[in-house]
Amino acid sequence: MSIADRLAELGHTLPKPAAPVAAYLPAVEQGGLLFLSGQLPFRDGQLVTGRCGEDADEAKARDAAERCGLMILAQVEAALGSLDRVARIVRLGVFVSSAGDFTAQPQVANGASELMQAVFGDAGRHARSAVGVPVLPLNALVEVDAIVAIRD
Amino acid sequence: MSIADRLAELGHTLPKPAAPVAAYLPAVEQGGLLFLSGQLPFRDGQLVTGRCGEDADEAKARDAAERCGLMILAQVEAALGSLDRVARIVRLGVFVSSAGDFTAQPQVANGASELMQAVFGDAGRHARSAVGVPVLPLNALVEVDAIVAIRD
Amino acid sequence: MSIADRLAELGHTLPKPAAPVAAYLPAVEQGGLLFLSGQLPFRDGQLVTGRCGEDADEAKARDAAERCGLMILAQVEAALGSLDRVARIVRLGVFVSSAGDFTAQPQVANGASELMQAVFGDAGRHARSAVGVPVLPLNALVEVDAIVAIRD
Numbered sequence: 001m002s003i004a005d006r007l008a009e010l011g012h013t014l015p016k017p018a019a020p021v022a023a024y025l026p027a028v029e030q031g032g033l034l035f036l037s038g039q040l041p042f043r044d045g046q047l048v049t050g051r052c053g054e055d056a057d058e059a060k061a062r063d064a065a066e067r068c069g070l071m072i073l074a075q076v077e078a079a080l081g082s083l084d085r086v087a088r089i090v091r092l093g094v095f096v097s098s099a100g101d102f103t104a105q106p107q108v109a110n111g112a113s114e115l116m117q118a119v120f121g122d123a124g125r126h127a128r129s130a131v132g133v134p135v136l137p138l139n140a141l142v143e144v145d146a147i148v149a150i151r152d
Numbered sequence: 153m154s155i156a157d158r159l160a161e162l163g164h165t166l167p168k169p170a171a172p173v174a175a176y177l178p179a180v181e182q183g184g185l186l187f188l189s190g191q192l193p194f195r196d197g198q199l200v201t202g203r204c205g206e207d208a209d210e211a212k213a214r215d216a217a218e219r220c221g222l223m224i225l226a227q228v229e230a231a232l233g234s235l236d237r238v239a240r241i242v243r244l245g246v247f248v249s250s251a252g253d254f255t256a257q258p259q260v261a262n263g264a265s266e267l268m269q270a271v272f273g274d275a276g277r278h279a280r281s282a283v284g285v286p287v288l289p290l291n292a293l294v295e296v297d298a299i300v301a302i303r304d
Numbered sequence: 305m306s307i308a309d310r311l312a313e314l315g316h317t318l319p320k321p322a323a324p325v326a327a328y329l330p331a332v333e334q335g336g337l338l339f340l341s342g343q344l345p346f347r348d349g350q351l352v353t354g355r356c357g358e359d360a361d362e363a364k365a366r367d368a369a370e371r372c373g374l375m376i377l378a379q380v381e382a383a384l385g386s387l388d389r390v391a392r393i394v395r396l397g398v399f400v401s402s403a404g405d406f407t408a409q410p411q412v413a414n415g416a417s418e419l420m421q422a423v424f425g426d427a428g429r430h431a432r433s434a435v436g437v438p439v440l441p442l443n444a445l446v447e448v449d450a451i452v453a454i455r456d
Contacts, residue, residue, distance in 0.1 A: 020432075023421060024413075024430055026431070028392070028394050030453050032183055033182070037431040037432050037433060038432065038435070051404075088180070090187055091180065095435045099286075103289060103290050105287075106173040106289045125177050126177060126180055127176065127177055127187040127189040128172075128189045129189060129245065130174075130190065130289060131247045131289075131295060132287035133285060133435050134402060134403075134404050134436050135404050135406060136409070136435055137407060137408075137409045137410045138410075143435060145433045149182050184335055185334070185335070240332070240334060244328070251439075252438050252439050255440070255442050255443045256441075258442075261328075262327045265326065266327045269327060278328055279339040279341040280324075282326075283447060284437055284439035299339070301334045
């Protein structure tokens with residue numbers, strides 16, 4: 001089954017790849033690794049904003065992390081032509097906009113991590129860092145970057 | 153001398169490798185590099201928590217960074233079978249839970265950096281970023297991730 | 305034209321490469337990639353300090369990000385002998401000291417990103433993450449790390 005078919009089976013539709021907010025590229029390939037820029041969460045074309053523990057809860061942020069993951073997949077597809085060229089999701093970096101007493105960043109980040117495993121199986125299992133930050137670009141709730149290994 | 157012997161000589165005992173807090177892997181190898189997930193500080197099986205400049209000082213945080221470093225080594229050993237397969241500590245990413253007026257993140261991060269140099273010598277000298285964050289998973293005091301080059 | 309000539313044409317003078325604040329290296333080469341440690345912004349030998357949205361505005365921070373970028377180039381030159389050995393700026397990681405209501409991290413980070421494009425052209429176009437943090441080492445306003453691909 002192609003990855004595109006697997007995404008459809010899971011009920012996911014990839015968003016339109018977001019243009020970079022500024023002077024950089026969404027993805028750069030070097031030596032068999034694709035480096036993805038930090039992606040923000042969009043739902044129905046709208047940025048998901050807020051801060052965990054203030055105006056957003058864990059469930060909303062977890063969903064936002066999944067939306068970041070879908071945007072990463074959209075950027076990978078745009079860069080490589082097909083998600084079938086993904087050999088491995090190597091690493092995710094997850095930044096969660098957090099009030100000082102919100103400590104469930106791992107559960108939030110699972111929104112992106114579990115997506116990768118559902119889509120790619122064992123090849124979707126990755127290393128990860130998840131940390132709290134006080135604020136993200138455009139007041140986004142979550143930002144996720146990635147390193148992806150690609151096949152020739 | 154093996155790295156295990158060198159650790160013993162330094163008086164360090166590796167912790168039991170912590171299971172990932174969530175849906176990811178502690179380490180992923182790709183193209184000769186081992187990407188380590190962010191590791192939290194444990195002492196006697198207990199997570200070291202707090203925030204620098206509030207309920208933790210520089211000395212405690214520096215010790216916590218060393219504990220993160222030991223957990224990284226435990227994860228590397230679990231992933232590779234032996235620490236003797238480490239060719240180089242390439243990079244550490246250090247996140248320090250910090251009040252807004254705490255600016256000694258480099259001194260805190262040295263707890264992990266100096267460990268790597270003591271254990272691996274020149275091969276333990278690495279690139280590094282150290283930043284403050286408002287909060288970390290489970291209220292951890294420090295989180296450290298790593299990229300390690302491995303020999304065949 | 306050499307990169308050194310291009311820098312001069314742009315009116316930039318590289319700073320003296322800063323010694324690491326602590327126990328790490330400014331740059332480590334591994335497998336054709338140069339990993340740069342997080343660099344702080346210096347102007348006339350003085351660290352640029354502050355927090356966006358409190359005692360620094362977007363323009364000051366954007367300039368500070370450019371200074372971080374120049375320090376990255378100074379470290380690359382020191383590590384490689386010549387900036388002409390840069391094959392590609394692969395990735396920048398930009399940390400912006402930010403009050404909770406400051407959300408223009410992308411515009412700030414452009415200070416570094418646009419420098420790389422001006423100096424290296426297409427080879428300067430990179431992947432990037434930009435996030436807010438509550439505080440940086442020595443109260444720096446911005447910190448930028450990098451991954452650079454090098455030619456033999």
